[in-house]
Amino acid sequence: MVRVFCIQSRISPRRAPRAFNQPMEAMTLSSTLQDAFAPTGTLRASINLGNPILAHRTDSGEPGGVSVDIARELAARLRVPVAFTAFETAAKSVETVTNEAADVGFFAIDPLRGAGIAFTAPYVLIEGCYLVRDASPLVSNDEVDREGNRIMVGQGSAYDLFLTREIKHAQIVRTELSQTVVEAFLRDNLEVAAGVKQQLEADAARTPGVRLLDGRFMVIQQAMGLPKPRGDEAANFLRAFVEDVKRSGFVADALARHGIKGASVAPAAQT
Known part of the structure; x- marks a missing residue:
């Protein structure tokens, strides 16, 4: 059974992350960008519980883990609330994002999945x-x-x-x-x-x-992705966001906080 968890994001006054190879200061958080990520007004994040390194159920039954932390951070930067839909398999999570029933997801990069999903560079290697x-x-x-x-x-x-x-x-x-x-x-x-x-x-x-x-x-390259129809602006924003949370130590801190072994922060993307 799929369960949806709606959580109000922490609204951050921070600037949006830089475009893929632009300085962060050059980015503005436009209404069209918010609409591309959250057409319902809420960022809907698809979480794959089948990968215990990145996601799990907490004692309360809600999803937790590295993927959840990153999704919350993205929603905070977009200044929208976040809701999680948790799946037991990667295939269901991929399908949900491909069909635009979710706005972002966390997947291993694969050419087959790339037909309908715009991937970032990896943030974690497993x-x-x-x-x-x-x-x-x-x-x-x-x-x-x-x-x-x-x-x-x-x-x-x-x-x-x-x-x-x-x-x-x-x-x-x-x-x-x-x-x-x-x-x-x-x-x-x-x-x-x-x-x-x-x-x-x-x-x-x-x-x-x-x-x-x-x-x-x-080596499994774990990345974020969003539906390709959301456009290049949103895809570039998400790629920049992933590079920012890698470079800033956010991903490393999340791995340490959740006691994750056997995974490492991916290197910076080649531009």
């Missing part, structure tokens, strides 16, 4: 890793893509999209929720589970008889 049983003969990532191996992934996740393009010989098997990848991998007696490193490490810590393969098979 590792995608493989998990196997202790008794598995697999010892390295390059051994996974072989005939006879079956890889369990969360349907519609960043690593599902990546592996669907890259895997040539192994079989990809999908489960609905990223949080249940290891459970489904064990239940169906598959050879490999794929996912976000932190989620797999947490699953391995409470699941006897499994281990992570060394290294990573991909």
